[in-house]
Amino acid sequence: MPLALLALAVSAFGIGTTEFVMMGLLPNVADDLGTSVPTAGYLVSAYALGVVVGAPLLTALGSRVPRKLMLVLLMALFTIGNLASALAPTYGLLIAGRVLAGLPHGAFFGVGAVVASRLVSEGRQARAVATMFLGLTVANIVGVPTATLLGQHLGWRATFLVVAVIGLVAMAALAALVPRIPRERGEGLGQELRALGDRQVLLGLLTAVFGFAGVFAVYSYLASMMTEVTGFAESSVTIVLALFGIGMTLGALVAGPLTDRALRPTLYGSLAALAAVLVAFDFTVHVKWAALVTVVILGAVGFMTTTPLQMLVMNKARQAPTLASASNHSAFNLANAGGAWLGGVAIAAGWGWTSPTLVGAALAVVGLAVAVAAGLLDRDRPTTAGGSRVVASGERQGDRAPESAGIRH
CATH class of the missing domain: 1.20.1250.20 (MFS general substrate transporter like domains)
Known part of the structure; x- marks a missing residue:
């Protein structure tokens, strides 16, 4: 397995953790920010909105950016979004942080899937893409439960600080392990x-x-x-x-x-x-x-x-x-x-x-x-x-x- 797939999987792990962990932290967030649990539930929708809008928008804006650089920039935006969520003093700013963290989600997996498919020989592309997605699934086994427990004991802000650190690790792995993949002619x-x-x-x-x-x-x-x-x-x-x-x-x-x-x-x-x-x-x-x-x-x-x-x-x-x-x-x-x-x-x-x-x-x-x-x-x-x-x-x-x-x- 190319080590670059490991870098993509680590990134997917961080993205999967921040996407699903909010469901377990809603009571903690609601208590801390003085709102109701149903209202705090809009934080889940805010992330999804960021994904829906960001996937085509950021992909279009980065259509001429080299794919390796694009992956690093998207993970940087993801890290900033989680850091902003951790530091948000109000519910409104936390909503903004969640949207910001969700913006690079779809674009990252879109670019990452293309990169993964071109790291391997013909006939193994789907396995390469599935390997990247393994980071997303492992997040549901390890990342989300661990992050939820962390948030319940140290406060929900600690969870997003840890995810931001994962984002930094992923950026370093992408920069070090992902090769440069030229775009097709005329693309x-x-x-x-x-x-x-x-x-x-x-x-x-x-x-x-x-x-x-x-x-x-x-x-x-x-x-x-x-x-x-x-x-x-x-x-x-x-x-x-x-x-x-x-x-x-x-x-x-x-x-x-x-x-x-x-x-x-x-x-x-x-x-x-x-x-x-x-x-x-x-x-x-x-x-x-x-x-x-x-x-x-x-x-x-x-x-x-x-x-x-x-x-x-x-x-x-x-x-x-x-x-x-x-x-x-x-x-x-x-x-x-x-x-x-x-x-x-x-x-x-x-x-x-x-x-x-x-x-x-x-x-x-x-x-x-x-x-x-x-x-x-x-x-x-x-x-x-x-x-x-x-x-x-x-x-x-x-x-x-x-x-x-x-x-x-």
Whole structure:
């Protein structure tokens, strides 16, 4: 494994920690700043807003910046945002700090995914991207629980100070380990925008919005489901969330090789499995051991969708993949917000704490339908002038990862 992938994974670890840790610190923040927990909950939305806006905006602004430098600058902005959050004296300034910390999130993963895919030989690109995402999943196992405990004992500001330190370490690792990767000839903002407008790219982003919304329709209310329905004590919620993180890690490990082998079948299979597991969860949530097993499986099949979706939009925008890759993370965060909202609507309507499982299953089915429709439309695309679009693995040539570019330190 190239050491540069380790630098990307460390960066992803820091980003994943700051993204999810706020959920466990809301009571502490509310008490310290004199606001209510529901109002403090907008801090989660503020970060997501930063991701949605920042992914296309910063990627476009940095379209001519060398990718290595872009990664370091994005991590610098991430570090500043977390430092600003730690030092924020008021709720309003903390909101601003969270938005600032979220701005580089999507752009970093967009640029990082392109860099990761070009660090390895053809046929291993998805595994490289999945390795970077491992930092995000490990954050849910180690980073978030540890940061939450730190915030509860030393104050929530200490948490964001530690994340800022992680950001500095990541910047040093990126500067030292990531090689210089030249951009393709003619690659620029105009070409990036044209690539983003490709029908298959747009369908891939739509698949991400609906498919991943199925995960967050349940994840957003997982703690309440475990305490209100399954019967776990509130002190056990951290363990439940860690089990979900373990499932995410397993899903990332499996998704890389499978995506390299057969991209669309992996996407179809993961979305179908997600829908099935969510339906099953409506029954298993009432039995403690079965609920815990299902939580792990849900984390695995849910995160298995991310690598094929990431590779799909990159491959369909293969001549200028960075903006499409970054926009995929805007789609994931729209899924986050939309899934949480729809799950909340079901609960508020009186359908019960388990109703988000069926809402999530329906969203996953819609995502699968969009993915299958996109696959069928792709079959109808004319062959290229160079010859047949079918390759040995059974995937179409348009689904293959970009060829590795020349790499220099």
